[in-house]
Amino acid sequence: MTLKLGRHEFADDATLMMAIVNRTPDSFYDQGATWAEDKAFDRVALVVEQGAEIVDIGGIKAAPGVEIGAAEEKSRVVDFVARVRETYPGLVISVDTWRAEVGRAACAAGADVLNDAWGGADPELVDAAAEHDAAIICTHTGGVTPRTRPYRIEYDDVVAAAIADTVAYAERAVAAGVDPGSVVIDPAHDFGKNTFHSLELTRRLDEMVATGYPVLVSLSNKDFVGETLDLPVGERLTGTLAATAVSALAGARVYRVHEVIETRQVVDMVNTIAGRRLPTRAIRGLQ
């Protein structure tokens, strides 16, 4: 099925780079580097130039911290979405929010995708997507409260749980009126999961791909990479790209990333090895 992300459509075999753009003062990776609107806008310009098909704009960091109300979240996100929309009509704009109120305002300002990293914590978010013909990212968090860290969470089978929850969420979205071609599922590495869970999800990602829903992976610089290699934020790119390669081989379609160029190269290389993509230019020995 053609993937429809708001105003934009992509072929079945297309892989997409979703570049993270934080409108936050405290996100873990960049520590507020793009908190100022102009800095965030510069980041959008950069990732567009690097080839990102999607930007994922977030106004609240995932980790616990100062509570940010809906009004404040909207003030960080909505006008910024409108500015990006106006400047980059061909760019897919995703907004990282769990709140329906924020989602509605963002879609009205031009967002194409609602990226619900918190697994449907606000049941009306699907309605917001449906009302605006937007796409929705259905994640698995194990039912945790937004902006909490996992604590002694266990699963009988984390992959089965991720599939059951994301597919149920997807079906709920479709029932609410979201286009079936606009539903993406995400196992949500690190969210409601320990490192072993995230590693197993990576190892068995093909089972999520087999659901038929396009799969998004958000691996970039996460703790499961850091714990696996005992490396701090800032030194996790190689590990991230290794996890990216495994996910690409399994058939992931969308990659939520900090580093666009490196991820694109890995995904293209793996998909070409897998026979799903052609070499860009092949002449060696073929003259």
Added chain:
Amino acid sequence: MSLDTPPLVPRGGYSTTDTTVVLVPGVLALLPEYAGLTDPVAELRAACLEAVARLGEGPVSILADPQGERVARALLSAVGGFEAQAPGRLRTSTTDGQAPGRLRTSTTEGEAPGRLRTSTTDGQASGRLRTSTTEGEASGRLRASATEGQVAGRLRASATEGQASGRLRASATEGQAAGRLRASATEGQASGRLRASATEGQAPGPLRASTTDDPVVEVQGAPATSLETTTASYLVVGNGSACRTEKAPGFLDDRAAAFDDALRSALVAGDVSGVDLALGRELLASLDGISRLGEILAPGAEVTIDYDDAPLGVQYWVMRWES
């Protein structure tokens, strides 16, 4: 692939010949299985396709080494006028109003090399059908068309287990012959049926034939005009040296440029008899097809150079000879 001998000369009829020869290089990057997202030989490909399209929709004989033959088939398929399994050559001749003279076609790559021959004289027909198969089974199909005094023919042939059945159809316009031939064979023998019809009172009426061991053909219908047709299209695959630069497949060889210049001159002159084939092979030139140009080029054929460059250290030409 072997070439056919000339068709029978009709008695009291007329003949026409329309021969087109195209040369393309055996660049594997032209094959669809080696396609990338971008085309490293886009300009060359465009020139090849434009030239190959001029070979028309009839059967085309390929002169090439095995890799070059794959390139030829890919190009012919790409221009859409070629049924990929049957590079062949069709010849038809009639005298005294009788229908199809001689038809040959062959196929390779696990399909049947098939061979069909018929000839007619003096209002009667003797037919001879030959088919052979390799790799156990085979099927072939050949189509040809012509106008303005030519014959359009259509051939279908299939064979299994060393046996063969064939079918030929031909039609023509403007008072020329239209013929249809069907033939089948079992156990090394052949029974065939030939049918022909024409408009405007010109060519043979129904013609039917069947053979067992020694072909026997029964003819029905009235004699009409005399006709001989020879249509020939050739796709030759070959190229110059692969040693033109340090990054060339064969590295830089100081003799390469001069060799390519000499080969170009020979191609333009339509006479490759003086080409130093031994040196060419040393320089990794692809000459199997080119060395046979003398068999098919008519004296005085008009030559056109559509492409002449060595962008990847290999000398490529796209040329056409028309007569």
